[in-house]
Amino acid sequence: DADVTQTPRNRITKTGKRIMLECSQTKGHDRMYWYRQDPGLGLRLIYYSFDVKDINKGEISDGYSVSRQAQAKFSLSLESAIPNQTALYFCATEAGTGRDQPQHFGDGTRLSIL
Amino acid sequence: DQQVKQNSPSLSVQEGRISILNCDYTNSMFDYFLWYKKYPAEGPTFLISISSIKDKNEDGRFTVFLNKSAKHLSLHIVPSQPGDSAVYFCAASINSGYALNFGKGTSLLVTP
Numbered sequence: 262d263a264d265v266t267q268t269p270r271n272r273i274t275k276t277g278k279r280i281m282l283e284c285s286q287t288k289g290h291d292r293m294y295w296y297r298q299d300p301g302l303g304l305r306l307i308y309y310s311f312d313v314k315d316i317n318k319g320e321i322s323d324g325y326s327v328s329r330q331a332q333a334k335f336s337l338s339l340e341s342a343i344p345n346q347t348a349l350y351f352c353a354t355e356a357g358t359g360r361d362q363p364q365h366f367g368d369g370t371r372l373s374i375l
Numbered sequence: 376d377q378q379v380k381q382n383s384p385s386l387s388v389q390e391g392r393i394s395i396l397n398c399d400y401t402n403s404m405f406d407y408f409l410w411y412k413k414y415p416a417e418g419p420t421f422l423i424s425i426s427s428i429k430d431k432n433e434d435g436r437f438t439v440f441l442n443k444s445a446k447h448l449s450l451h452i453v454p455s456q457p458g459d460s461a462v463y464f465c466a467a468s469i470n471s472g473y474a475l476n477f478g479k480g481t482s483l484l485v486t487p
Contacts, residue, residue: 303477
């Protein structure tokens, strides 16, 4: 079983719909992140959370919201989807203890907005 | 502005030879650097990292070199194997444990 699980893996939807992407982890990590990747670009940070009561905006948070329901779950919502939010979305976790801890990624959600 | 740059979109290397992937950064506050490897339809997988207090870190066939004065790091893979064919992302952060800044990636193809 994967340590970081993203659902759904693929989603096609229409402009204006509300969409939720879910991420759950079994690593016991405190820190969780949402990134998006566009073709030919690196990953860009949308939101991150260092614990259940902590939510922080990343580089490209406009049009997105998140919810940290528990240590293991971090959801990303698009309130009213638009075509330029078509992208590959990745969730990541990090232990947050000590220095130099890498982030661990899920396999991504491919989202297409028509 | 892209703070982490990978200027080579692709690289092709013969099996058994050395692969060298390069990365430049602009923010002198970065103190933790990582390389991730990504196969199609999978998430990025952590490969190797280096702290700014070091100039080299080695793990098996993978070595990362950091040149702080030039704001440059490189990943060496030797010997290269066909299974190393993937997209490699360079990433950097300030004070580790914060958001990663990623480069655009370099697609490595190792040919038999």
